[in-house]
């Protein structure tokens with residue numbers, strides 16, 4: 001199609017997509033929307049005379065269909081996009097000698113907060129950039145990080161992004177399987193659009209500031225200091241003197257992306273000095289003093305080709321989406337979880353649908369829902385949960401609010417394979433020379449049925465298989481031999497007992513149990529006496545360890561150690577322990593300052609414990625120190641500041657550990 005026809009078509013599509021998006025019902029994922037914008041931009045650049053009037057690329061946001069319109073004192077604009085280092089360098093060249101801040105481009109919705117004589121008088125959405133909507137009441141009710149009063153005279157306008165934290169989003173969806181939110185951005189927009197805070201309980205938002213204008217010059221001209229002094233949490237700004245430093249900061253933000261508690265879709269570069277930013281002025285739809293560097297999309301749409309019900313190691317039967325391959329979150333995804341039948345029902349997902357796939361951070365790829373049901377052709381098929389186990393045929397049972405399905409047949413073949421694979425996994429016995437495919441094969445022919453069977457495999461038996469040669473057979477046997485030292489904690493993990501987590505196994509070791517048999521004999525009362533082990537977990541442990549008693553005996557007979565290992569014992573507190581009596585929370589990446597080597601967090605935690613500290617997993621009023629490594633998320637720091645918890649850099653702690661000869 002020629003540009004003359006294509007341009008108006010793309011322009012109309014943009015208008016349509018924006019309208020839907022700003023209404024809170026996007027029709028496509030952002031990546032697809034951006035592709036339409038990019039194509040249109042490219043065509044107009046090549047054919048400027050064909051630019052549509054009006055040109056949607058020079059307009060901001062969505063249509064102003066607003067209940068309570070408020071005109072902005074100055075437009076709320078988009079940002080010019082950059083994808084290449086050259087564009088970052090060009091930005092620096094435009095502003096020689098200026099300091100630039102690089103910060104995450106938060107994926108929420110922008111708000112303008114207006115303060116008069118130090119009081120919050122109005123909170124307004126961006127709207128079409130010229131006119132926004134008054135959302136003051138909902139912002140007051142639902143958003144954290146927005147002070148009601150400021151020590152600022154005259155008029156002050158703070159702009160920033162209201163986001164739903166990923167943790168809030170996840171907690172809400174767990175608590176409301178029947179009315180799930182599709183992604184944090186949409187959820188934030190929907191929350192502020194609600195008429196009544198009661199209908200959106202549990203959906204709190206957080207505000208991060210990135211812009212400030214005042215009509216007096218009392219505030220600092222440096223943006224982040226000024227925002228901080230006023231009592232705002234600003235977007236995490238890093239000062240960069242040149243393009244190279246900025247590129248480095250962008251890379252860092254992208255690497256941290258998975259560890260942060262909010263979605264971000266890029267990094268923003270902006271002149272650090274407020275006056276310089278204002279003086280740089282604006283283009284039709286973006287300020288000149290800032291650009292946005294885009295990251296790879298964490299959400300894309302693709303076709304749901306099929307749903308397969310997968311049998312897990314504890315017998316849970318979970319729906320797995322088979323997808324047309326899609327590049328999202330940095331990899332090609334072909335499988336994603338659909339969680340359970342309630343999620344499928346609540347999100348109204350059918351086979352053949354174009355679905356939104358989300359892969360953010362370390363979370364397993366997830367089918368978030370169907371964006372545009374009008375794409376349906378009528379050929380889509382209902383996803384029907386099985387009534388019997390796809391592996392053994394036993395009738396399934398349903399459990400819990402989300403009606404999870406379970407096969408309770410202990411000799412179910414699929415479960416057997418899953419359990420064997422789990423026993424061999426790194427967190428458990430770590431038999432790394434035998435992969436899942438071989439475990440499945442050995443289980444099929446009946447040689448492997450339970451963990452103890454690994455220890456009766458011989459090289460001769462393995463060599464009977466066509467595709468196992470001398471070298472791999474030797475490696476397999478060596479790997480099995482090494483795993484005999486598995487010990488109490490990892491053996492318990494390897495047995496995959498429902499409700500018992502890796503943490504449970506660690507707590508039992510620290511609680512003084514010396515062997516798996518001792519745990520099995522302790523009774524429910526004996527186990528709940530251990531800190532942080534509840535009655536349900538204890539009951540499950542006793543039930544399953546009693547059932548597994550003969551297997552424990554077989555493992556022992558095969559020379560497998562089920563005794564506690566030294567490294568899992570409660571730490572011996574060093575004399576003159578420098579952290580005695582302190583409760584600490586560790587966050588960020590930890591590196592040994594003497595070697596610069598990365599130190600896994602559990603290892604560092606153990607060192608702190610040896611120095612007398614008690615480690616906790618989240619910051620509370622009881623925390624003495626928040627120990628920070630590299631790349632710490634704002635959420636924890638903010639919480640620490642709020643609770644008056646002292647924030648201590650890892651290097652200070654390392655010094656104490658070194659001085660006390662703990663390391």
Ligand SMILES: NC(=O)c1ccc[n+]([C@@H]2O[C@H](COP(=O)([O-])OP(=O)(O)OC[C@H]3O[C@@H](n4cnc5c(N)ncnc54)[C@H](O)[C@@H]3O)[C@@H](O)[C@H]2O)c1
Nearest residue numbers: 017018021026028029030033078079105106110210235268
């Ligand atoms: N899926 C869809 O159909 C659809 C439709 C329209 C727009 N979109 C998405 O919306 C976005 C485009 O919106 P846009 O062009 O209005 O915005 P933009 O990408 O140009 O960015 C401007 C916005 O970034 C936000 N922001 C976040 N952190 C910031 C920071 N640290 N400093 C400054 N601003 C910050 C502000 O809210 C500001 O309004 C794109 O990501 C696009 O994919 C999607």
Ligand SMILES: [Zn+2]
Nearest residue numbers: 389392407412
């Ligand atoms: Zn089964």
